[in-house]
Amino acid sequence: MPGRPPDGQPVPADGKLPAEATARLGDAPFGVYVHVPFCQTRCGYCDFNTYTAAELGGGASRQGYHALAIQEIRLAGRVLDGRAGKVGTVFFGGGTPTLLPPADLAAILRAIDDEFGLAAGAEVTAEANPETVDQASLAELRASGFTRISLGMQSAAPHVLAVLDRVHQPGRPQQCVGWAKAAGFEHVSLDLIYGTPGETDADLAHSVQSALAAGPDHISAYSLIVEEGTRLAARIGRGELPAPDDDVLADRYLAADQMLADAGLTWYEVSNWAASPAARCAHNLLYWTGGHWWGIGPGAHSHVGGVRWWNVRHPAAYAGRLAAGQSPGQAREILTEAERATERIMLATRLASGCPVSELGQAGRTAAAAAVADGLASAAELAAGRVVLTRQGRLLADHVIRGLTG
Numbered sequence: 001m002p003g004r005p006p007d008g009q010p011v012p013a014d015g016k017l018p019a020e021a022t023a024r025l026g027d028a029p030f031g032v033y034v035h036v037p038f039c040q041t042r043c044g045y046c047d048f049n050t051y052t053a054a055e056l057g058g059g060a061s062r063q064g065y066h067a068l069a070i071q072e073i074r075l076a077g078r079v080l081d082g083r084a085g086k087v088g089t090v091f092f093g094g095g096t097p098t099l100l101p102p103a104d105l106a107a108i109l110r111a112i113d114d115e116f117g118l119a120a121g122a123e124v125t126a127e128a129n130p131e132t133v134d135q136a137s138l139a140e141l142r143a144s145g146f147t148r149i150s151l152g153m154q155s156a157a158p159h160v161l162a163v164l165d166r167v168h169q170p171g172r173p174q175q176c177v178g179w180a181k182a183a184g185f186e187h188v189s190l191d192l193i194y195g196t197p198g199e200t201d202a203d204l205a206h207s208v209q210s211a212l213a214a215g216p217d218h219i220s221a222y223s224l225i226v227e228e229g230t231r232l233a234a235r236i237g238r239g240e241l242p243a244p245d246d247d248v249l250a251d252r253y254l255a256a257d258q259m260l261a262d263a264g265l266t267w268y269e270v271s272n273w274a275a276s277p278a279a280r281c282a283h284n285l286l287y288w289t290g291g292h293w294w295g296i297g298p299g300a301h302s303h304v305g306g307v308r309w310w311n312v313r314h315p316a317a318y319a320g321r322l323a324a325g326q327s328p329g330q331a332r333e334i335l336t337e338a339e340r341a342t343e344r345i346m347l348a349t350r351l352a353s354g355c356p357v358s359e360l361g362q363a364g365r366t367a368a369a370a371a372v373a374d375g376l377a378s379a380a381e382l383a384a385g386r387v388v389l390t391r392q393g394r395l396l397a398d399h400v401i402r403g404l405t406g
Helices: 065-080 102-116 135-143 158-163 172-183 201-214 231-237 246-262 282-288 315-323 337-349 362-373 379-383 391-395 397-404
Strands: 030-036 087-094 118-128 148-154 187-194 218-223 266-269 272-274 292-296 301-304 307-311 329-334
Touching: 030 065, 030 102, 030 282, 065 102, 065 292, 065 315, 087 102, 087 282, 102 118, 102 135, 118 282, 135 172, 148 172, 158 201, 172 187, 172 201, 187 201, 187 246, 201 218, 201 246, 218 246, 246 266, 246 272, 246 391, 266 282, 282 337, 337 397, 362 379, 362 397, 391 397
Parallel strands: 030 087, 030 292, 087 118, 118 148, 148 187, 187 218
Antiparallel strands: 218 272, 266 272, 292 301, 301 307, 307 329
């Protein structure tokens, strides 16, 4: 998880949730996120809660991690006590989940199924760096119940990958797409980053075209964000690299969106495009539409019924809490109804399905009309009762959202 969470309130040692939170289970889908906090190398732009072998220190290891995750799954089962219903989505993120052996990932998935039950047709995603999977490991993951793979391609330009400290060779992600399809994965996604210092318009076009040529049914494209404290931020601060330019980032987004649309991939969230409704990431949609989820692992965030909590960040501290029979939760916050309403507006506005006008107060409705007048939201959709961003509006999504929540 990026960034640092707020201080929050203490989490009970047994992880117990307020009765009013668990009572809301069943009113929305339930998913499980599994954070695998290990990476082979530290990417210069990344501020996620991840650790290389050198950074990990004592008290934790990759080898024992699946057993720790299973302990927290058992804890989640006790806390939710059968109220959550079956799991509709599971997402293994990181870090690099595929640094763990496929058998370990499969054991975690089996534990989730044993504790909660997987719904029929459940989406099970693993994020993967291209250099950490091959034909055999992908086939093993598919055979163990994974249905979706999300590969970190980032760019097809070698010099861009070098600035990002990505170690895979250009062409490897596309090869992995082919292996995943051959293994029978129902859905395959590629992630791109645009706006890296030194990237040109031609580099971006080549990256998008290369990704499309591989034939995934989902592509995510994210603007590079220079996070404080990262190696990339330090390099930019020293003047080694230029900072990303907002106008260039906007032009790259528009170019990528046009190429993806021309290829038949439709945006359904500001940074995500899919070839069909079935190809959309159901787990991320759960986040964006106010679902419930339990986050497993160091630094993982969870949300159930308006209660949001986050685990201790370091794997050794996480292991210590579980060994003591305690929740690994570091702190939590209980959202007010007003805060929940604001979050619904913020998240829904980023979706192609839009934000219902019924969620808005008078100031928000006035802002919605202004967004239409400025060409940032669709007039036809507003007339139908929803705020839906135009392509230009997606570039200024944060600005529109501030108005809607004001």
